[in-house]
Amino acid sequence: MSKRITIDPITRIEGHLRIDVDVDGGKVQKAWSSGQMWRGVELILLGRDPRDAWAITQRICGVCTTVHAITSVRAVENALKLEIPLNAQYIRNLIILAHSVHDFIVHFYHLSALDWVDVTSALKADPDKTAILGESLSSWHLNSKHEMRRVHERLKHFVNGGQLGIFTNGYWGHPAMKLSPEVNLLAVAHYLQALEVQRKANKIVAILGSKTPHIQNVAVGGVANPLATDSQAVLTVERLMAIKGWIDELSDFVKNVYLIDVAAVGAFYPEWTQIGKGITNYLSVPDIPLDTKGTQFAFPGGFIEGGNLAGRKPITSFNDAYWTKGVEESVKHSWYDYEKAGALHPFKGETKPNYTDFKDDAKYSWMKSPTFYGKTAQVGPLARVLNGVAAGHAPTTKYATAALDTVSALAQTKIGLDAMHSTIGRHAARAITCCVNVDLLADQWTALLSNMGKGDLSTFNKPVFPKDEIMGMGFHEAPRGALSHWVVIDNGKIKNYQCVVPSTWNACPRNEKDEPGPYESSLLNTPIADPEKPLEVLRTIHSFDPCIACAIHLTDTQSDTAITVKAV
Amino acid sequence: METSCLRAVVIGIGNTILTDEAAGVRVVEALERAYEVPPNVQLIDGGTSGMEMIEELSNLDILIVVDVVKTGAAPGTVVKISGDEIPVFFRKKLSPHQVALPDVLACLELLDTMPKEIIVLGVEPVSLELGMEMTSTVARQVPVLVEMAAAELVKRGYALTARTALVV
Numbered sequence: 195m196s197k198r199i200t201i202d203p204i205t206r207i208e209g210h211l212r213i214d215v216d217v218d219g220g221k222v223q224k225a226w227s228s229g230q231m232w233r234g235v236e237l238i239l240l241g242r243d244p245r246d247a248w249a250i251t252q253r254i255c256g257v258c259t260t261v262h263a264i265t266s267v268r269a270v271e272n273a274l275k276l277e278i279p280l281n282a283q284y285i286r287n288l289i290i291l292a293h294s295v296h297d298f299i300v301h302f303y304h305l306s307a308l309d310w311v312d313v314t315s316a317l318k319a320d321p322d323k324t325a326i327l328g329e330s331l332s333s334w335h336l337n338s339k340h341e342m343r344r345v346h347e348r349l350k351h352f353v354n355g356g357q358l359g360i361f362t363n364g365y366w367g368h369p370a371m372k373l374s375p376e377v378n379l380l381a382v383a384h385y386l387q388a389l390e391v392q393r394k395a396n397k398i399v400a401i402l403g404s405k406t407p408h409i410q411n412v413a414v415g416g417v418a419n420p421l422a423t424d425s426q427a428v429l430t431v432e433r434l435m436a437i438k439g440w441i442d443e444l445s446d447f448v449k450n451v452y453l454i455d456v457a458a459v460g461a462f463y464p465e466w467t468q469i470g471k472g473i474t475n476y477l478s479v480p481d482i483p484l485d486t487k488g489t490q491f492a493f494p495g496g497f498i499e500g501g502n503l504a505g506r507k508p509i510t511s512f513n514d515a516y517w518t519k520g521v522e523e524s525v526k527h528s529w530y531d532y533e534k535a536g537a538l539h540p541f542k543g544e545t546k547p548n549y550t551d552f553k554d555d556a557k558y559s560w561m562k563s564p565t566f567y568g569k570t571a572q573v574g575p576l577a578r579v580l581n582g583v584a585a586g587h588a589p590t591t592k593y594a595t596a597a598l599d600t601v602s603a604l605a606q607t608k609i610g611l612d613a614m615h616s617t618i619g620r621h622a623a624r625a626i627t628c629c630v631n632v633d634l635l636a637d638q639w640t641a642l643l644s645n646m647g648k649g650d651l652s653t654f655n656k657p658v659f660p661k662d663e664i665m666g667m668g669f670h671e672a673p674r675g676a677l678s679h680w681v682v683i684d685n686g687k688i689k690n691y692q693c694v695v696p697s698t699w700n701a702c703p704r705n706e707k708d709e710p711g712p713y714e715s716s717l718l719n720t721p722i723a724d725p726e727k728p729l730e731v732l733r734t735i736h737s738f739d740p741c742i743a744c745a746i747h748l749t750d751t752q753s754d755t756a757i758t759v760k761a762v
Numbered sequence: 763m764e765t766s767c768l769r770a771v772v773i774g775i776g777n778t779i780l781t782d783e784a785a786g787v788r789v790v791e792a793l794e795r796a797y798e799v800p801p802n803v804q805l806i807d808g809g810t811s812g813m814e815m816i817e818e819l820s821n822l823d824i825l826i827v828v829d830v831v832k833t834g835a836a837p838g839t840v841v842k843i844s845g846d847e848i849p850v851f852f853r854k855k856l857s858p859h860q861v862a863l864p865d866v867l868a869c870l871e872l873l874d875t876m877p878k879e880i881i882v883l884g885v886e887p888v889s890l891e892l893g894m895e896m897t898s899t900v901a902r903q904v905p906v907l908v909e910m911a912a913a914e915l916v917k918r919g920y921a922l923t924a925r926t927a928l929v930v
Contacts, residue, residue: 234892238779250894253779253809300813304869352872389869393817407811 196223199728202230211701211740213713215731217722222731225710225717227701228552229561236545239691244270244683245414245657251679251693252408260293260399261672262679262693263412268488269679270414272512273666274659277486279652282416284642285429287482287492288437289402289409290670291635295444296395297673297739298575298628302452302621303388306736309729310459311381312371317353319379321346328380331458334450336387337380345383365729373462384451391447394440398635401433416654421646431643438639445632448625456625457597460618461604470617470734472716474501475569476577477699479509479517479678481671482634484641488512492634493578494585495671497566501615503584518667521678521694523562527703530562537565537706540680541665543692563702563711564694572712573675573699574738576614576623582630583611593629597622617716620737659686672696674739700738713738768802768823770920771877772911773815775808775829775863782887782900786828789883789907796908797922803915808863815866822877824918826911827863830900831884838899840906843882883910 195218202212216224235254239247248266252259264286271278321342328337365371373381396406402419403409411418419429460467475498482492488511495509497520509517522537531548532538550557565571582590594611601609601622613619662685669678675696682690702711710718713735720730774790776783790805799805808815819825831841870876885907888897896904912922 235779238892238894250779253777259809259811296814304813304865348872386872389816389873392813396814396817399814407809407814408807 197725199725199731201728201731213731213735215717217725220721222717222720222722225714226554226558227703227711227713228559229701234545236691236693239688242688243686244681244688247681247688247691248412254693258672259407260289260403260409261670261677263409264290265668265670265677265679267412267414268512268668268670269666269681271666272668273664273681273683274657276415276655276657278416278655280486280645281421281642281650282653283483283486284638284645285402285417285419285653287638288635288642289399290482291631291638292395292398294631294673295448295628295635296392296399298624299388299392299395299452301739302456302624303385306621307381307385309733309736310463311373311378312366313378313382314353314366315371315373315375316349316378316382319346319375321379324376324379327376332450332454336383342379342383345386346379349382365727368727368729369723370729377458377462381455384455387451391444394443398437398440401437413654415657419653421651421653434639434643441632441635441639445636448628448632453593453597453625453629454600456621457600458604460601460622463618464605466618466733467609467613467616469720470716470737471615473570473572473712474615475499475566475571476580477566477571477573477676478578478581479669479671479676482638493590493630494581494587496581496585497571498580498584499569503580506581506584508585512667512669520566521564523564523694524706525562526706527557528559528562529557540692540694541682541690543680543690559703561698561702563705564699565705570702570705570709570711571699573696574620575627576620577675578671579623579626580614589630589633590626593626597626617734617737624739659683661685663689675699697740701740769821770803770824770826770915770918771806771819771822772826772828773806773808775810775827777810779892779894781889781891781893782830782896783890784896785830785885785887785900785904788896788904789828789911792904792908793911796925797912798925800921803920812866816869819866819877820870820873820875824879824881825877826914827880827882828907828911829882829884830887831882832886835886837886837888838903839886840903841884841886842910843884848880848882881914883907
């Protein structure tokens with residue numbers, strides 16, 4: 195008999211994402227991903243000054259504040275054909291990269307690791323054996339016996355004091371948890387160390403963005419950071435030197451801890467390199483612009499269809515028609531109506547709600563369903579890594595090889611690039627991307643200092659709005675994948691605004707042709723050991739790093755995550 | 763102990779594009795306009811963020827959280843939660859995958875850097891619909907919450923100066 199499992203909400207951060215699966219014979223047969231909240235920021239923006247849009251769009255989501263700010267100014271600058279000073283490009287790049295490193299570390303350790311790591315099992319570990327294991331894996335200085343004993347004591351104190359706190363609702367002792375007590379303890383130690391190290395990334399964003407969580411320094415035309423080599427009040431060489439110190443610390447952690455840990459999880463859970471594949475159309479956009487016009491980028495983007503890396507088509511600039519003409523959104527299965535049937539290009543996008551209740555075969559989500567040339571596509575670090583490898587991007591290839599070599603060594607069998615099309619593969623791709631980004635962070639820091647050294651201190655070009663109608667698109671390869679903002683401006687006021695966000699690409703409902711989205715597709719055939727504790731569903735959904743933009747933040751004393759199981 | 767050694771944060775949380783959800787952030791903005799605070803008091807617009815706040819919320823003597831709350835009371839009701847109610851209030855909603863204030867606090871607990879004292883000042887919302895303006899019922903309570911937050915700080919020895927007094 196088939197059973198219907200409903201998880202609603204999957205978690206609070208994801209702002210009311212609901213997942214439904216039909217399970218029969220111990221495996222998922224059908225899946226639905228539903229955004230349970232309406233994001234109507236587009237309507238708020240109508241009639242407003244395009245120079246203010248970035249500050250409003252960064253409120254869409256609590257996790258992705260900076261990414262919407264950056265993408266918004268890029269869209270307006272694209273409409274104005276406005277170049278920005280090189281320093282502004284570098285400062286934005288530093289913010290983007292530091293934010294992504296922060297986001298990746300937090301995602302893996304604090305949002306996903308507990309799907310794989312059993313905290314209560316770590317209590318049974320031998321701290322000295324854990325240290326030996328840790329030291330065999332990497333040269334990280336905090337894998338020592340002293341540190342493992344300290345963490346073990348701390349954990350014992352924490353659990354025995356009845357203070358499981360953040361660890362309360364874990365699936366401890368679940369049959370799908372397979373790590374040894376020592377590996378679990380090592381992971382808990384890194385979880386705590388990650389809490390410390392993530393602060394460094396956030397400090398970089400705070401100094402460059404003037405404030406965090408909501409950066410204040412972005413402007414249409416550049417950034418508002420006055421640069422100087424002598425004054426104290428601005429971005430001085432002294433502050434920049436502090437930033438360099440944090441970049442080095444992050445680099446050490448990301449390469450010697452994060453990448454290794456992800457490889458270890460892959461090696462100890464080999465079955466999860468065969469689960470969670472889903473959609474193999476991979477879409478990513480190029481990013482980290484290296485010139486004032488945004489025509490050269492530090493890493494490539496493109497479209498890979500059906501997992502065929504050799505057939506990759508590149509996306510090369512903000513004005514690449516292959517990108518701008520390919521994007522459409524369907525509302526056939528979403529709680530909106532378009533005036534006419536069929537998908538719409540974002541410049542023509544409409545935001546008219548039509549709530550119908552959850553209907554399996556009709557409308558069931560507040561998310562639209564984006565497609566690229568009519569095809570549903572997976573976005574995110576996996577899409578970016580596969581595009582990088584296919585394009586021969588050296589840094590991506592280097593860290594992808596390092597990750598796969600480590601997994602192969604630990605698993606004592608050759609693990610190839612094919613294993614990346616999986617739940618674990620998405621985690622590995624995120625760690626690989628994080629390594630690439632932390633190196634780029636150092637590169638951009640050097641580029642900024644070198645340009646300032648040449649005497650160029652400019653950071654802003656004033657925008658001038660024409661009376662007639664103009665259109666622009668800004669994209670950004672955000673931590674969760676390709677993000678784009680599309681703006682139509684008439685006489686200096688916003689006439690239309692559409693955000694096509696990464697989690698919409700991945701968490702979308704069925705498309706115009708009724709084909710499932712990436713989340714839905716990736717869950718098919720997933721084995722479920724216990725329908726009351728659908729850990730396996732969470733593992734795959736969390737591998738996408740879901741973040742349904744619009745995270746409402748009400749402090750609610752009454753609701754809790756509910757899992758309901760019923761026969762169908 | 764000198765007052766200057768103590769550290770306090772007033773953090774407003776909520777989504778500013780969802781009408782009454784903005785209340786916490788608006789209270790912090792209004793507090794900043796109304797009072798000059800000493801350097802050991804920090805006013806933070808937390809928005810809907812999470813882990814980014816760990817640094818600023820570490821090792822505080824007092825954390826005052828201003829938020830909309832749903833306790834079942836009538837819309838516009840102002841609520842103060844403190845003391846023994848605080849752990850119950852936050853712990854109830856914890857899960858390994860939430861990153862919001864309760865999770866930040868849980869992380870601070872793990873790091874052994876929890877604030878010594880936490881108070882939540884909240885208001886029951888009327889509307890959480892999309893929009894940049896709060897309802898008048900909730901907007902009317904913003905000055906009330908500002909004065910409550912200011913009083914909590916003053917009670918603990920933080921010297922606030924009303925900005926209107928400065929002008930005069």
